[in-house]
Amino acid sequence: MRLTYAMFYLLCSVVSYQAVADSKAVIGWVEYASLHNRNISLKAKMDTGADNTSLHASNLKLISKKGEDWVRFELPDEVGGTHTIEQPVIRYTSIKRRGVSAQERPVILLKICVSNQLREVEVNLTDRSNYSYKLLIGRSYMEGLFLIDSASMYTVSPDCK
Amino acid sequence: MGKNLITVGWREWVALPDLCLDHIKAKVDTGARTSCLHAFEIDPYEENGVEMVRFLMHPIQKRTDIVTECFASVVDKRIVSDSGGHKEQRYVISTRMLLGTHNWDIEMTLTSRDEMMFRMLLGRTAMEKRMLVDPSASYLTGIPEGYEDL
Numbered sequence: 001m002r003l004t005y006a007m008f009y010l011l012c013s014v015v016s017y018q019a020v021a022d023s024k025a026v027i028g029w030v031e032y033a034s035l036h037n038r039n040i041s042l043k044a045k046m047d048t049g050a051d052n053t054s055l056h057a058s059n060l061k062l063i064s065k066k067g068e069d070w071v072r073f074e075l076p077d078e079v080g081g082t083h084t085i086e087q088p089v090i091r092y093t094s095i096k097r098r099g100v101s102a103q104e105r106p107v108i109l110l111k112i113c114v115s116n117q118l119r120e121v122e123v124n125l126t127d128r129s130n131y132s133y134k135l136l137i138g139r140s141y142m143e144g145l146f147l148i149d150s151a152s153m154y155t156v157s158p159d160c161k
Numbered sequence: 162m163g164k165n166l167i168t169v170g171w172r173e174w175v176a177l178p179d180l181c182l183d184h185i186k187a188k189v190d191t192g193a194r195t196s197c198l199h200a201f202e203i204d205p206y207e208e209n210g211v212e213m214v215r216f217l218m219h220p221i222q223k224r225t226d227i228v229t230e231c232f233a234s235v236v237d238k239r240i241v242s243d244s245g246g247h248k249e250q251r252y253v254i255s256t257r258m259l260l261g262t263h264n265w266d267i268e269m270t271l272t273s274r275d276e277m278m279f280r281m282l283l284g285r286t287a288m289e290k291r292m293l294v295d296p297s298a299s300y301l302t303g304i305p306e307g308y309e310d311l
Contacts (some may be wrong), residue, residue, distance in 0.1 A: 018268075026293060029285060048294045049190030050172040051283065061275040076295045136192065139171060142296040147168060148191045149293055150285035 002161050017134035019061035024145060025115055033135055036111035036118055036160060038085075042135045044114065046148050053112070053121050054092075054105075056128035062089070062106065071106045073125060076134070093124050112137070113160035117145050166291060167263060170298035174305055175281070176259040184305045185220050185281050193284035195241075195253075200271040201262040203252060205235065214252045215270055220280060222309055241270060251310050258287070260303030265291065 017056075035043035047057070057073035064070065069089040076082050087108040095103045105124040114120060114137070121141045128134055175187050177198075200216035207213065212235040220229050237253035251270040258267045267287035288294070293299065 022296075024295065045192055045238070047190070047192030048296045049188055049192045095246050139296040144297050147293040147295050150191050151289040 006044045024147050025027045025116060025117075025156070026147045026149050028155045029124075029148055029150050030133065030153040031114055031156055032154065032158055033137065034158035034160070035111050038083065040075065041158065042075075043078060044135040045133040046114075046137050046142060046146065048139060048142070048148055050136060050141060052138040053110075053123045053141050054128070054136045054138070055110070055123045055125055056131075056134035057085075057125040058127065058129065060106075060125060060127070061127055069106075071108060071125060090122065095124070095126075113140060113158040114141075114146070115156040116159050118160040124138050135153070164177050165252065166293050167261065168293045168295055168298075169258050169260070170301045171184040171185045171290065171294060171296050172279075172299040173260060173302050174300060175283070178259060178286060179256045180233060181229060182218075182220050182231065184221060184308055186279060186311070187281040188279040189283045189288070190293075191285060191288075192287055193293055195266055196269040196287045197282045198254075198269045198274050199274070199280045200231070201273050203271050204272060205252070214254065218280065222278065222280060224311075236268060239270065241272075241290075260292075263291070 018097060029046050031044055031046060032041050034052045035040045060073040062069060063072050070086055071089050072086045074082050074084055090109055091107050092104050093107050095105055097103060100138045105126050107122050109120055110123045119141055169189055171189050173187055173189055174184055176183050177185060195276055200218045203214060203216040205214050213232060214235050215232050217228050217230055219225050219227060221227050233254035233256055235252050236255045239251050240248055241251045242248045251272060253268055253270050255266055255268050257264055
C-alpha cells in the first residue's frame with residue numbers, strides 16, 4: 001500500500017514537472033515590457049546571450065539616503081516622456097567589455113512585466129542611448145518563463161496585475 | 162510560428178564539418194543578429210578565381226594548445242562594430258552546421274578577438290524559422306562523448 005502511494009506521488013510530481021516544462025510561452029526576440037507600478041512601457045530585447053538584465057539610465061547619480069547608497073536616474077520612454085527613478089543600490093557589478101576597460105555599474109531590483117509574467121530581478125544600469133533597445137532582458141529573468149523565437153517581434157503585450 | 166521548430170538551450174554543441182570542426186560549443190544568442198566564429202591568423206587567398214580564407218582556431222574553450230586549421234570560401238566582407246564601438250573588417254563565410262539531427266547552411270563572420278568566451282556565437286539569422294531558444298536549458302541536443310567536462 002505504502003509503495004502504491006509512493007508511486008502515485010512520484011507519478012504526480014513527474015506530471016506536474018511536465019506541465020511546468022510545457023508551460024513556457026513562445027515570445028519574440030523583441031517585446032514590450034513594463035516596469036511594474038510605474039506605468040512605463042519599453043521595447044525590450046530578449047537576449048539569451050546575456051546572463052543579466054540591463055536598463056538605460058541617463059543623468060545617473062549616486063545619492064545617499066539614510067546612510068544607504070541609492071541611485072537617481074532618468075529613463076526616457078517610447079512615447080517621448082521621461083521618468084525619474086530613485087532606487088536603493090543593492091550592489092555594484094563589474095562588466096568586462098571587449099577592447100576597453102571594465103565598467104562598474106550599480107545594480108537595483110525592479111519588477112518587470114513581460115506578457116502576463118511579473119518577476120523581480122536584478123537590473124544593472126548603464127547608458128544605452130546608443131542602442132536601439134533601452135532594456136535588455138537576460139536569462140536570469142527569462143528562465144522558466146519563455147522560449148525565444150528569433151524570427152518574431154512584438155507578439156505579446158505586458159499585462160500584469 | 163511553425164510547428165517544426167526545434168527547441169535548443171542557450172549553449173549547444175554543434176559541428177561544422179566543412180571546416181573540420183567536429184565539436185564546437187556555441188552560445189545561442191538571440192541578442193546577436195549574425196553568427197560569429199573566433200579565429201586567428203585569418204589569411205585571404207584565391208583558388209581557381211574564388212576568394213578563399215584560411216584561418217586557425219582553438220576549437221575548445223580554455224585549451225589554447227589545441228589548434229585546428231580551417232579553409233572556407235568568402236561570401237562577403239563586412240565592417241562590423243562591436244559593443245565597445247570599435248570597427249573591424251570581417252570575412253563572412255558560409256558553412257554547413259550540424260545541430261542534433263538537423264543540418265543547414267549558416268553564414269558566419271570570422272573575428273580575431275581574444276576576449277570571446279565562446280568559440281562560436283549562433284545569431285538570429287542562422288536560427289530564424291528553425292529553432293526556439295530556452296534560456297533555462299543547455300545542451301538539449303546532447304553532449305558529445307568525452308566532452309562532458311569541457
